[in-house]
Amino acid sequence: MLLFTPGPTPVPEAVRVEMSKPTLHHRTPEFEAIFKEARESLLKLFKMREAVMLSSSGTGAMEAAIINLSRGKTLTVNAGKFGERFGKIVKAHNLDLVELKYEWDTPASVDDVLKALRESSDIDSVAIQICESAGGLRHPVEEIAKAVKEFNKDIIVIADGITAVGVEPIDVTNIDALIAGSQKAFMLPPGLAMLGLSDEALNRVGEGKGYYLNLASEIAKQEKNTTAYTAATTLIIGLNKVFDLIDEFGGEDRLYKVTKARHKALLEALKSLGLKIYPKSPALSMATIIDENAEDIRALLKSKYGVNIAGGQDHLKGKIFRINNMGLIESGDMLWVVDSIESALAELGRLEYSGVGAKVFSKTLKLELA
Numbered sequence: 001m002l003l004f005t006p007g008p009t010p011v012p013e014a015v016r017v018e019m020s021k022p023t024l025h026h027r028t029p030e031f032e033a034i035f036k037e038a039r040e041s042l043l044k045l046f047k048m049r050e051a052v053m054l055s056s057s058g059t060g061a062m063e064a065a066i067i068n069l070s071r072g073k074t075l076t077v078n079a080g081k082f083g084e085r086f087g088k089i090v091k092a093h094n095l096d097l098v099e100l101k102y103e104w105d106t107p108a109s110v111d112d113v114l115k116a117l118r119e120s121s122d123i124d125s126v127a128i129q130i131c132e133s134a135g136g137l138r139h140p141v142e143e144i145a146k147a148v149k150e151f152n153k154d155i156i157v158i159a160d161g162i163t164a165v166g167v168e169p170i171d172v173t174n175i176d177a178l179i180a181g182s183q184k185a186f187m188l189p190p191g192l193a194m195l196g197l198s199d200e201a202l203n204r205v206g207e208g209k210g211y212y213l214n215l216a217s218e219i220a221k222q223e224k225n226t227t228a229y230t231a232a233t234t235l236i237i238g239l240n241k242v243f244d245l246i247d248e249f250g251g252e253d254r255l256y257k258v259t260k261a262r263h264k265a266l267l268e269a270l271k272s273l274g275l276k277i278y279p280k281s282p283a284l285s286m287a288t289i290i291d292e293n294a295e296d297i298r299a300l301l302k303s304k305y306g307v308n309i310a311g312g313q314d315h316l317k318g319k320i321f322r323i324n325n326m327g328l329i330e331s332g333d334m335l336w337v338v339d340s341i342e343s344a345l346a347e348l349g350r351l352e353y354s355g356v357g358a359k360v361f362s363k364t365l366k367l368e369l370a
């Protein structure tokens with residue numbers, strides 16, 4: 001079965017083999033050397049002052065950022081499940097919340113954010129997804145972050161990059177906290193969250209808040225290449241292997257270039273089959289299609305062609321399907337996904353199979369990478 005859900009993504013064989021080696025104790029010089037290597041790779045990738053690893057799924061890093069960085073009122077952008085989650089975390093900690101709500105296909109606008117900031121002068125942090133995975137939507141986070149800092153440089157910008165870090169280069173000039181998770185673009189099993197922090201954020205963290213997710217106590221340990229509590233040793237060993245694989249592939253810039261090219265090819269191919277792209281500004285991490293036969297297409301893909309793609313949640317359940325574009329994906333695998341979708345559409349009587357999807361995919365990908 002080809003796993004093409006936008007998280008979890010397939011774990012490459014070399015990473016699985018690396019993680020199958022005998023267990024190490026975390027309080028040893030051997031593991032500290034492994035931790036140091038992972039930490040340095042993350043600092044390089046994030047291009048930020050600090051990089052913290054947490055033993056939790058991605059939501060743990062979202063909660064850590066809110067607890068440690070939000071003081072007064074937090075502005076969250078809710079254009080889907082994950083933006084909604086930021087709001088729920090803020091409320092769970094009895095912090096004040098202002099929520100900007102959008103349809104799941106609609107990116108946040110700089111004007112709306114500025115208007116909200118003008119209306120509530122006590123907002124001291126803004127939390128937003130770079131890619132809102134519920135609809136595969138890319139928010140203009142870099143522009144929003146710039147406008148926020150111009151409005152008031154003391155407002156902290158928290159960016160959930162769980163389906164963006166490792167997918168595309170992110171300009172972190174005005175971002176204070178950048179969140180990543182192991183099971184999306186990092187091609188690892190779930191359980192490791194990563195958090196990049198700016199100087200501004202480190203000042204705000206101060207003595208930290210919370211207990212397990214207290215960033216001050218974690219940072220003090222992680223600067224010495226160890227962790228406050230038991231590290232996710234196996235996942236960190238896997239993370240180093242992921243960085244090796246990316247290096248072997250030609251480095252992060254080549255990964256970004258190929259990911260972008262494959263995304264364009266995928267979207268062009270799906271459009272050539274008469275399918276409709278759901279978000280108004282599609283993120284590079286996935287392709288989201290809105291279609292009345294979404295569930296039939298998913299079922300056929302799974303039962304006849306061995307391809308697992310994701311559906312929608314909440315009001316989009318049964319109305320959309322989402323195809324992963326994160327990680328080191330074989331072009332041939334994506335070609336098969338496209339061809340299978342065309343076959344499924346033919347079986348549903350929507351078109352006559354001609355192989356046009358695969359043709360458009362190959363042609364576009366080759367042009368983009370030429």
Ligand SMILES: *Cc1c(COP(=O)(O)O)cnc(C)c1O
Pocket residue numbers: 007057058059060082129131132133160162163181184190
């Ligand atoms: C997957 C995801 C998360 C985190 O989910 P976990 O299940 O806690 O790992 C958060 N934000 C976005 C945008 C995601 O795609």
